[in-house]
Amino acid sequence: MLFWQSYKKIVTLHKIVLRFGMKKTIYSPRLNNSTPSMVVVGNALPLLDELLADKRVIVITDSNLMDNYASLISRYRHIIIGQGEQCKNLATVEYIHRRLLEMGADRGSYIVGFGGGIVTDIAGFAASTFMRGIGFGFVASSLLAQVDASVGGKNGVNLDGYKNIIGTFNQPDFVLCDLSLLKTLPKREMRAGMCEALKSAIIDGGEMFDIFENYDFEQICSTPELLFRVVSGSVELKARIVAEDERESGVRKLLNLGHTFAHAIEKCSRKYVHGEAVAIGIAIISLFSKNIGELPDNDYKSIMKSIENIGLPHRCDDITMEALAEAAKSDKKRTDETIDLVLVRGVGECFIRKFGIDEICKVLQ
Structure with missing residues (x-):
């Protein structure tokens, strides 16, 4: 890249x-x-x-x-x-x-x-x-x-x-x-934290994503070497990106993968902790990326399998799409009537595209 x-x-x-x-x-x-x-x-x-x-x-x-x-x-x-x-x-x-x-x-x-x-x-x-x-x-x-x-x-x-x-x-x-x-740490909090590591793995691809695709939550937590690789790999990715874009004017926005919808979910409901909301946000944006022809079906299935391996939710049926769309309008990444969404072209290949507020509402529909 x-x-x-x-x-x-x-x-x-x-x-x-x-x-x-x-x-x-x-x-x-x-x-x-x-x-x-x-x-x-x-x-x-x-x-x-x-x-x-x-x-x-x-x-x-x-x-x-x-x-x-x-x-x-x-x-x-x-x-x-x-x-x-x-x-x-x-x-x-x-x-x-x-x-x-x-x-x-x-x-x-x-x-x-x-x-x-x-x-x-x-x-x-x-x-x-x-x-x-x-x-x-x-x-x-x-x-x-x-x-x-x-x-x-x-x-x-x-x-x-x-x-x-x-x-x-x-x-x-x-x-x-x-x-x-x-x-x-309670298991729920460990799972939630694991989702932020999965986010990094989707952005970076390679060995770290292989861990999430091939091992489940219990295996990662009980194997010190795997847990060490997950934490250190996440930190290394973030350090590389922050080194180029400390103030989030460009490539650092990739680290917001899944977060626009996650923050909207958290505003609408107290049912989900942050990592659970991020898992749902990643699922939403992955499905959208697939539906517009950017994300191949095999990669979409791999991402969904990884979310399931951690034991995290991938949908929020208790929140209406209208409420979620309204909450997304106040995302702090909004500029005028557009928001930068992080889309997925493949595991290890994410990109940023501007969407109008009305377009995002259609995404949620």
């Missing part, structure tokens, strides 16, 4: 594989030639003390993580926030800012978001806006956070049911994706 050829000319992605335990460190270049954002996958937690040495740390986490990792989190001053999408809003950010002031935080303070995608999104946004920005890093405790939410520098909160409609582009100094943290 031309993208990968041009990428090699633009930036070199540094990778270091350390040979004690499974560990891979991936560096994602940042704008203005600043120090690259570092993502460590595998046996990553032992690095935390070294990364935070001489820093005035304040951890942001939720009550569940505090219960499970009290001995680790209690080493630092911390702020505990609520759980769930209903807490991912400006009120929570204001609460964090007020607590930071009460704790005497200043521009030399350092935020660590310890948690899943909701915690890292909120912590990154709070750090990026407190005193016009202070340093921050993440310990990603969920699969969703490790393969997607905590990587790449998107930080945001919801407003009136619209996902991530308020936010910033600002990459963390580091992200630790320690696979041992996934042991306490």
Whole structure:
């Protein structure tokens, strides 16, 4: 693909594989030639003390993580926030800012978001806006956070049911994706996170997609090498794309595969967690790509099989198409009367095409 050829000319992605335990460190270049954002996958937690040495740390986490990792989190001053999408809003950010002031935080303070995608999104946004920005890093405790939410520098909160409609582009100094943290994750959350990895596999193709096509959810979760390849492969793909398009003006939009309809689903119903909505969104856009003659039937069947292998839904009969179309109109990727949709031409070959709002309504019909 031309993208990968041009990428090699633009930036070199540094990778270091350390040979004690499974560990891979991936560096994602940042704008203005600043120090690259570092993502460590595998046996990553032992690095935390070294990364935070001489820093005035304040951890942001939720009550569940505090219960499970009290001995680790209690080493630092911390702020505990609520759980769930209903807490991912400006009120929570204001609460964090007020607590930071009460704790005497200043521009030399350092935020660590310890948690899943909701915690890292909120912590990154709070750090990026407190005193016009202070340093921050993440310990990603969920699969969703490790393969997607905590990587790449998107930080945001919801407003009136619209996902991530308020936010910033600002990459963390580091992200630790320690696979041992996934042991306490409920299966539903693991499946949801797995869908974001599947999204990356559809975009990238090759070996990572083969894993999803040939192994089921239980096999991937119970085989450390497979899980490591899924997480590290997702991070590597995102790092390559973000290196070329940090602010999502071009090729980074590919990472929105399935998300226009997923966000509409989440606005219409609280029945689905994010990864489940993304699975349905991928199914919708794959079927549409097939129906307009872009996606061959064999590739469509492979994508649907992979969704089924994870055990995720591929339809939402409880939401009317009219409601879904209305929600899609407020997608944050909308420009005037058009939205950039990511379509699928084949596994490993996605592309972006503008559609009018009325055309999207027809897609849903």
